[in-house]
Amino acid sequence: MRTQVGIVGAGPAGLLLSHMLARRGVDSVVVEARSRSHVEQRVRAGVLEHPTVELLRAEEVGDRMDAQGMPHDGISLLFDDALHHIDFADLVGRGIVVYGQQEVVKDLIAARLRDGGTVEFEAADVALHGLTTDRPSITFTDTAGIVREIECDVVAGCDGFHGVSRRAFAPTVVERTYPFGWLGILAKAAPTRDELVYANSDRGFALYSMRSPEITRLYLQVPADEDAARWSDARIWDELGARLAGIPVNEGPLLERPSVTGMRSMVAEPMRHGRLFLAGDAAHIVPPTGAKGMNLAIADVAVLADALEDLLRRGSSRGVDAYSATCLRRVWRAEQFSSFMTSMLHRYGPDSEHGDAFGRALQLSQLRYTASSRAAATSLAENYTGLPHGGPA
Template identity: 65%
Template sequence: MRTQVGIIGAGPAGLLLSHLLHLRGIDSVVLEEREEQYVRRRVRAGVLESTTADLLREVGLGARMDREGLVHKGISLHFDGEDHYVDFERLVGRTITVYGQQEVVKDLIDARRRAHGQLLFEVRDTAVHETGSDRPRITFTDAEGRPQELVCEVVAGCDGFHGVSRKSLPQNELTVYDHTYPFAWLGILAKAAPVRDELVYANHERGFALYSMRSPEITRLYLQVDPEERIEQWPDERIWSELHTRLPALAEGPVLEKGITAMRSFVASPLRHGRLFLAGDAAHIVPPTGAKGMNLAVADVWLLASALSELLLHNNSALVESYSDTALRRVWRAEHFSWTMTSMLHRQPGATPFERQLQLAQLRYTASSTAAATSLAENYVGMPLTSPL
């Protein structure tokens, strides 16, 4: 098998990269270890920055998002027993859109199918070879159990934190920045009509909580918990009791899904070795507090698609040479914002009364200062993709 770009991973990063390359006349093959129905169903992030939503519209992927997505003009910070509204539209003239990552993935798969794109699901034993040459190879076993080899001009690693791509870079050339937070999120998806129009981030003495939604019928809710806790320790009744304690009024309903997710920040550098490039969660992880994970992946592949187009169509390597440094500037901005939101909103284990008052002081300042609220709004809705940061 031959193609111009071999893409490992059929998440938002890999699928969008394939779509962007197709629009530029560049062939690609996407390899994914999971079955297609699993990829279509897996629930992940749900907040699209204005820059992400604009890009999806620009490349012909915005129709269903505009019909079904929920446009939010701001968020509420809930502390001191009160809501404090941060009005994004007034402060920076932009909004966010709540539209689940799985919905973006469905739109991308359907678009690639219409364009007869090559999407190979249920592959295994994937390995990357000869990335220092101009003909790197990907070997794998296909869904029928047959060994295969894909010869490419470029390999894009979009296979997430646990994938093979980052491990295929020379480890002695890779610098890793890793931070694990001393708490986790317990998340539920509930069949309950949202009673709020927009997201609520709550700082409570018992811990952080987040009120969000996925549709006019589905609510997404989160609780800060100890990372050592197991989901079996949280029956539905306990979850709802704790949510009512930490959040303003909310409606209950049948719990459709629940799970506990660890919180970490992670960055690998550089994002390139020879003709192997990393994008999305294969390169970096952010805590979900700042709603940056999928949006960073989109920004990565927007940049990478332009760089690969210059390389493959015009034999110009300038953008691929600068890809890692340019992408990492945006990554570190998002890492800092996500760390700031996480630190400001979560109960810190072992925090002294002095440290607790400092946290509340930061929240009060953010809610009362136009300058501080504008900084939060600008970061939350997303910097322009052309911003040098």
């Protein structure tokens, strides 16, 4: 098989890159280890920044998002037993859209297959070769057990933290692991709020969010090594009621078993090795508090698609040479914002510098300042709704 860009990973980053390249006259093939049904059903992020929404519309894959997504003009912070509204529309003139990552993936797969694109699902033993040459390749075993090879000009590694792309070379990796995780549930229950609520409680952090007018998505801060099996449905609802005090919560059957997501930050530098370009979780991880994961992946792709068009259609390497530095400016801004939100909202243990009486007082001071100062609220709104793709950060 011969193509211009071999893409590893059929998540939002890989699929959107393939779609954008096709619209620019550049051929690609996507290779994915999982089945189509798996990638279309795995529940992940649900908040789309304003630049993400605008890009999906511009690339003509935003119709279902516009029809079914839930626009939000702000969020609320819950602390000191009161709700404090952060009005994005008033502060920065833009908002966000709640639309599940799996829905974005469905839209992109449908668009690629409609347009004759190639997505190789259930590809086993994926390996990358010749990355420092001008003829890299990808090998994999297909569903019939046949070993196949894709010869290409460029490889895009969009296969996440555990994929083969980041392990194909030795970037400098810096990490931070947080001492807690999120216990998440997806419930068949109508939301009682129009916007997300981030709660700082004496019992720990909680997040009230939603996925549709019929489905609520909720999270509880738990220890990083917590066993989700220890949490019965009744215990989860009781704890949510305690941490979201004063906010009515509709209870309903859980659509999936509770799971615990660890909280960590990771950045791999550089995001390029020869003809391999990393994008999304293959290059960086953020804690979910700032709602940045999928949006960062899409921001990477927005830069990479233009750079690859310049390289493969015009013979200019200027964009690909600047790719890593351009993306990392935005990545580090998102890392700082996500760390800020995480430290402001979560309860730390008493042995932590953030969890003693002094640290707790500082945390509440920051929350009160953010909720009362227009300048502080504007900074939160600007970062939460998203900075321009490829711009200074």
